[in-house]
Amino acid sequence: MHPSQNPGGGMSVVTDRGVTAASGFRASGITAGFKPSGNPDFALVVNDGPQTAVGAVFTTNRVAAAPVHWSRQVVADGTTRAVVLNSGGANACTGPQGFQTSHTTAELVGAALEIGAGDVVVCSTGLIGEQLPLETVRGGIDPVVAALAEDDAAGLSAATAIMTTDTVPKQAAYVSPEGWSVGGMAKGAGMLAPGLATMLVVITTDAQIPSSVLQRCLEEACSRTFDRADSDGCMSTNDTVVLMGSGASGVAADEPEFLQALTxxxxxxxxxxxxxxxxxxxxxxxxxxxxxxxxxxxxxxxSVARSNLFKTAIFGNDPNWGRVLSAVGTTQAVFDPDELDVTINGVTVCRDGMIGDSRDGVDLASTRQVEVLIDLKVGSHEATIWTNDLTHDYVEENSAYST
Amino acid sequence: MHPSQNPGGGMSVVTDRGVTAASGFRASGITAGFKPSGNPDFALVVNDGPQTAVGAVFTTNRVAAAPVHWSRQVVADGTTRAVVLNSGGANACTGPQGFQTSHTTAELVGAALEIGAGDVVVCSTGLIGEQLPLETVRGGIDPVVAALAEDDAAGLSAATAIMTTDTVPKQAAYVSPEGWSVGGMAKGAGMLAPGLATMLVVITTDAQIPSSVLQRCLEEACSRTFDRADSDGCMSTNDTVVLMGSGASGVAADEPEFLQALTxxxxxxxxxxxxxxxxxxxxxxxxxxxxxxxxxxxxxxxSVARSNLFKTAIFGNDPNWGRVLSAVGTTQAVFDPDELDVTINGVTVCRDGMIGDSRDGVDLASTRQVEVLIDLKVGSHEATIWTNDLTHDYVEENSAYST
Structure with missing residues (x-):
């Protein structure tokens, strides 16, 4: 049986629209001053309803940041009206004062939008261990609310303001034939600059779906996508994925179809x-x-994605199947070591646990994309992990500039 | 309670003597021709008795190399008379032919020493996925047997012949006041050149101890030493630790004292x-x-030792306690995130889960040694892991030269 490697079932997604692709949402992104660079660093996404449904997934790191502690409380009742996000400071390992900062941020946003603070999710990303300056939060509230708009440009502004060492904003949107949409923006994931390895994701939909279904679908979609994007194996204190539902399309989405679109x-x-x-x-x-x-x-x-030996081999353009097998051998999965096949960019370099076709046929130097297929030959299930190679630039990013 | 960080209880060990420090053993190391460089690559350690006791610990990697499969059988009856080791080829992922090569190697050594092949442990280290040339093994047997001697120089020759990218041979020995000794040699551990991350260890003792006790003591000593030396988190297909007992001192060692010396x-x-x-x-x-x-x-x-973000920070001489806490937070251990203290080279940079004393007091640039203390404040147990930083040279070693 051949692998499909296609979560989401090949549904057509555009990447030039984001959180405002779904109706009922406004967004904005401005410079509040958290970043010394003066780049945009404060974003807001508001759900204007009529529904205020929400699903959310947070980091499982037990050293969770203050905004994560706050936001878990916010989503617990299944109602969320807004998400406010800052880059330029993680507000992690900041104790009671840090929690108070997240709480106050939600109160300020709530007052400006005339909604309850308890309906405002707060996300932060940046350096760990430093207090977030509350005066910067205060100064940013009026501008970020004033900038709210429901067009694509507003969604892009929000996606831009949450960037840390990202070089481009990340957006994705799906429009269903039935008239409902899903839009999203993201920043981060591993291999970023010092202490900034946080992933923040905000997704919107105007389909009519209750919070319980949003939560179920979000957990399933995350388990097959974000949970399998494993850049450097490190888990952040701030990771947050929030899905808000406005119901503004007036269309009740079929759950399996919605799940597929969300995925x-x-x-x-x-x-x-x-x-x-x-x-x-x-x-x-x-x-x-x-x-x-x-x-x-x-x-x-x-296991293969987390092997530093395998990841450095790929950086060296070396289709080193021995390091793949070494990593496979550390797992508890069912397989026979003498039956394993490993195919790298179309060449079966390892067959039945031994050397296979000549790896001269694998040219990794001229391609960014490396596809590794591991055939366990014992069942019919599959799973894909997305990762990167381990490079000099990774070491440089995470050491030389880290004080 | 303060940590002791001292496995082995501070017993005095010398590092200029190795496997021949214990009486009843001969060793040798020669160039057989496995390595293109012409450096020594074939070693032998022989137990002349009167006892032929053995304990052994092998890699738990399920993709185990041919010599590991062979040697597991050899030690199963508690009797071993010799260990033959080659560098320059791992004989891993080599199928039935590879196993036959290990078997034949043991037979050739057995014939030359007039002992049974079933009493000869075989160890290999080097590239994965290539057959070991049997003609090179055959050519090496007579010279490696002829070179056997019981002096310190012979032990050093053996320790030298098993080196791969090691820059120095590694030996250690302990001589008890009661007249028995423990000697050992080692090569490898992680962060080595392509596919050569194997750790091979041979330890000898002339104390009178049955195999069952040797095995028990070896497992306990390894669990607190080699199992806690975690350079890059990668586990080899060939890792082997063998402990042979000759009983030649005529002294029956006290088990707790022997365990302490072995550790x-x-x-x-x-x-x-x-x-x-x-x-x-x-x-x-x-x-x-x-x-x-x-x-x-x-x-x-x-968990901290395996965090690439933490390891690159240390390379950058940055006492980044936030990355320590992020790694601690991914574990299932009992602790309160708001109670954690982290001390790096004597400075408590994190206190009660928040920023502690100024890290300006930590000067990592001028020292090779970095001591990280994590105080969980919930019990009275401790454990130490030894690791390295993640550097440009690691990436270089494991990528640029890996074809």
Missing amino acids: AVCHSLATQLIHDAEGASHDVVITTYNAVSEDDAAEVSR | AVCHSLATQLIHDAEGASHDVVITTYNAVSEDDAAEVSR
Whole structure:
């Protein structure tokens, strides 16, 4: 059985529209002054309803940042009216004062929008361990609210203001034939500059869907997209994915179709994150197939994605299947070591656990894309992990500039 | 409670003697021709008895090399008379032919020494996926047997012949007041050149100890030393630690004392491996203490040791406690995030989960040694992991030269 490697089922997604692609939402992005560079660093996405449904997934890191603690409370009742996001400071490891800053930020946004603070999700990204200056938050509220608009340019402004070391804003949108839409924006993922490895994602939809369904669909979509984009194996204190539903299309989406659309948007954003990971010279797509379960397949793909020896080999344009097998061998998945096949960019360099076709046929030097297929030959399940190679630039980004 | 960080209890170990420090053993190391460089690449350690006791620990990688499959059979009956080792080829992922090569190697050594092939452990290290040339093995047998001697120079020759990208041979020995000794040699550990990340260790003792006790002591000593030397998180297909007992001292060692001596020898070898890890600019010693269990402490220390973000920060001489906390937060250990203290080279840079004393007091640029202490404040157990920083040279070693 051959792998499909296609979460979202090939639904057609555009990448030049974002959170304002769905009706009922306004967005904005401005410079508040968190970043010394003067680049945009403060964004707002507002759900004007009629529904105020929400689903959310947060980092499982137990050292969670103050805005994560705040936002978990906000979404608990299934109602959210706005998401406010800042770059230029993670507000993590900042104790009670840091939590108070997130709380006050939500209150200020709530007052300006005439909604309750308890309906405002707060996201932060930037350096860990420093307090976020509350005066900068205060100064940014009026401008960020004044800039709110529902056009594509406003969505792009928001996507731009949440960037840290991202080189391009990341957006994705799907418009269904039935008249509802899903839009999203993202920043981050691993391999970024010091302490900035946070992933923040805001997704909007105008389909009529209750919060319980949004939550279920978001968890499933994330498990097959963002959870499988594993740039450097490090998990942030601030990772947040929020999905808001306005119901403004007046159309009740079919759940399986909505899930597929949401997964396609998440998949697009996840691969954009991997593609923009700083310091990377190759995008590496690792698919394990013919496994006895999807969990087995994901464990095997992830083990290879986290092998520094494999990742440096790819940087050296070396289709080193020995390092693939070494990583596979550390998992608990069901397989026979003497039956493993490894195919890299179309060449089966390892067959039945031994040397296969000549790896001279694999030219990694002239392509950014590396596709690794691992055939376990024991079942019918598959899973793909997206990662990068481990390069000099990764080391440089994360060491030389880190004080 | 303060951490002790001292496996082996401070027993005095010398590093200029190795496997021939214990009586009843001969060793040798020669050039057989596995390495294109012409450097020594074939070693032999022979136990002349009167006892032929053995304990052994092998890689848990399920893609285990042919010599590992062979040697597991050899030690199963608690009897081993010799260990033959080659560098210049791992004989891993080589299928039935590879296993036959290991078997034949043992037969050739057995014939030359007039012992059974089933008492000869075989170890290989080098590139994965290539067959080991049997004619080179055949040509090396007579010279390596002829070179056998029981002096320190012979032990050093063996330690030298197993080196791959090691820059120095690694030996350690302990001589007890009661008249028995423990000697050892090692090569490898992570951060080495392409596919050569294997750790091979041979330890000898002339204490009178049965195989069952040797095995028990070896497992315990390894669990606190080699298992906690985690250079790059990658596990080899060939890792092997063999402990042979000759009983030639005529002295029955007290088990707790023997375990302490064995642990001290293993600790010395493990730290020598980390210190010689190619591409590293810092030796990093991570101790988690005041944990509710040793397992918790080891999990926390290992999580930090495997964080690429933390390891690149150390390369940048940046005592980045935020990355320490991010890694701690991914574990299942018992702790309160708001109670964590992190001390780096004597400065408590993080106190109660927030910024602590000024990290200006930490000067990593002028020292190779980095000591990280993580205080969980919930119990009385501790565990130390030894690792390295992640550097440009690591990337270079493992990419540029890997074809």
